[in-house]
Amino acid sequence: MTAIEIDGVTKRYGDVVAVRDLSFEVEEGEVFGFLGPNGAGKSTTINILLDFVRPTEGEVRVFGHDVHDESVTVREHLGVLPEGFSVYDRLTGRQHLEFAIESKDADDDPAEILERVGLSAADGDRKAGGYSKGMAQRLVLGMALVGDPDLLVLDEPSTGLDPQGARQMRDIVREEADKGTTVFFSSHILGQVESVCDRVGILRDGQLVAEDSIEGLRETTSADTVLHVTVGEVPDGALAEVRGIEGVTEATHTGSRLEISCENDVKTSVLSTLEEAGVEVEDFETEEASLEDLFMAYTTDKQEVEA
Amino acid sequence: MSWQAIARKDFQDAVRSKWLWALSLLFVGVFALPPILLFYLEMGATPQQGEAGTTDMFVFLMKQGTSILIPLIGIVVGYTSITRERESGSLKLLLSLPHSREDVVFGKVLGRSGVIALPIALGFAVALVVLLFTSLSLKLANFLLFAALTALLGLVFVGLSVGLSAAASTGKRAMVAAIALFVWFVVxxxxxxxxxxxxxxxxxxxxxxxxxxxxxxxxxxxxxxxxxxxxxxxxxxxxxxxxxxxxxxxxxxxxxxxxxxxxxxxxxxxxxxAYLLAWLFVPVAIGLWKFSKDDL
Known part of the structure; x- marks a missing residue:
């Protein structure tokens, strides 16, 4: 069954288009990373999913229910960590959880949830107004876990968390995924999602520019290796010869350095071609493009990538 | 029921705020001061000959004050109820849970009604006790009717201002409208x-x-x-x-x-x-209609 269906969604704010004819699906049980730089339209998409804002065009369904017409039904299946929320200053952490439990008609134990998200019992008895951003983030994650939701929607969940908190967050996502919960979460940092996601979608300027599994993305990226070569003299025509090798996409020369982008398995022939052409190779190193580079390539301006 | 959960949370939240207690103190003062003053003046004086007054006198005088004070407090209690949550982002927590926007508005009306009803009840209770020590003979039914009508007036203005808060997109607009509302009705x-x-x-x-x-x-x-x-x-x-x-x-x-x-x-x-109740229901309905179709 399909957990989330986003079908031709466009959202305009006056002249500004936040999301443009967006369509994709998230399968049940999947951990889907929704990536993109700030302002790409991730939060708008999630806000439409939660019925906080209404799309100008298109439809969103969660487990087959329209998110606007059957919003309450949809949210009965959901656990949400929204972006840009604030807690109720005068209520304690425990009261927040009790409210979530009552709202979802669940029977969770607040103490267990506090422990799971890394808050102490003493924290739970304090007013949430005194919480740090990270603690508030943990508390609201706890509220999202109440009632064992079928779908977790986490909007920038690592905001305000220290590295340990971010790791706990990932552990919780993994635990939930192992139980069969579908997880949909957004981030502007790929590093936070690559270890837990089955699949990612990369959003840029309100449009999906890539949608693939992490393995798929890795394959795409491992195709490209950058060879940094420190050289002495470079005779005329040497670069041209290198560019002629099949699998080489780019070769540039600045001062005593050559930079050659190529497929991983033509590295040696690049080096031998250089030497045959009379180039004095003093040193070289290879750099495999990381997912991060790919992500940057997808999400920054085209010209910047090529430059 | 969903709106009851919201009402309870809202009331819990308000009970912890200092100004609810300041409000209670104010009401106790306003309601109890006249009878205390009367009691003080009567001390040591010989009982009047002939018929003594009744607590109806108290009610008759008090309604002038309550008809201004209660609307004012009702508006203050309600006008930020939704805009504040909307601007701070706590509304996102509320609506991430399975509550409809109707639940939010009804829950707020109910919760804030509790916030104004509690101090009113307290004020009347204290006034009643003090009145027993004065020479005024107690007409309990009228006194209780007065308390009930006063609570209803409070409820009406809470409904009005929560409706206003639901319809307003910013806290500032809600405030301007609230002030205008008060001046319009009272002046x-x-x-x-x-x-x-x-x-x-x-x-x-x-x-x-x-x-x-x-x-x-x-x-x-x-x-x-x-x-x-x-x-x-x-x-x-x-x-x-x-x-x-x-x-x-x-x-x-x-x-x-x-x-x-x-x-x-x-x-x-x-x-x-019915006219009085219309002021409770119509603004809530309009506020809800606007709130339901807004992007948050």
């Missing part, structure tokens, strides 16, 4: 009613009796006036008398003659109660 309405009727007399040429009926009707549409005349209605002999009492002292005789001995049905007590 401007009566002269507005008179202007309308004068215009009718001048341009349409309605009869004397129709003139009084129209001005009365317009005045009764003001929730604070409706409240006052309903309080008077059970203190006085008849509803008619309490309506006539809404006119200035020199006009009352003429008005009474114009009405004869019967009140048009749309000026009778049940209708006045």
């Amino acid at each position: 401007l309405w009566n002269s507005f009613a008179n202007q309308v009727v004068n215009a009718l007399v001048k341009y349409v040429g309605i009869s004397e009796a129709a003139k009084y009926e129209t001005v009365l009707f317009l005045k009764l549409l003001n929730p604070t006036q409706a409240y006052k005349t309903l309080v008077d209605a059970f203190l006085m002999d008849s509803a008619l008398q309490s309506r006539v009492y809404m006119f200035g002292i020199f006009k009352r005789k003429t008005v009474a003659q114009a009405f004869g001995d019967s009140l048009p049905v749309y000026l009778s007590d049940p209708f006045v109660v």
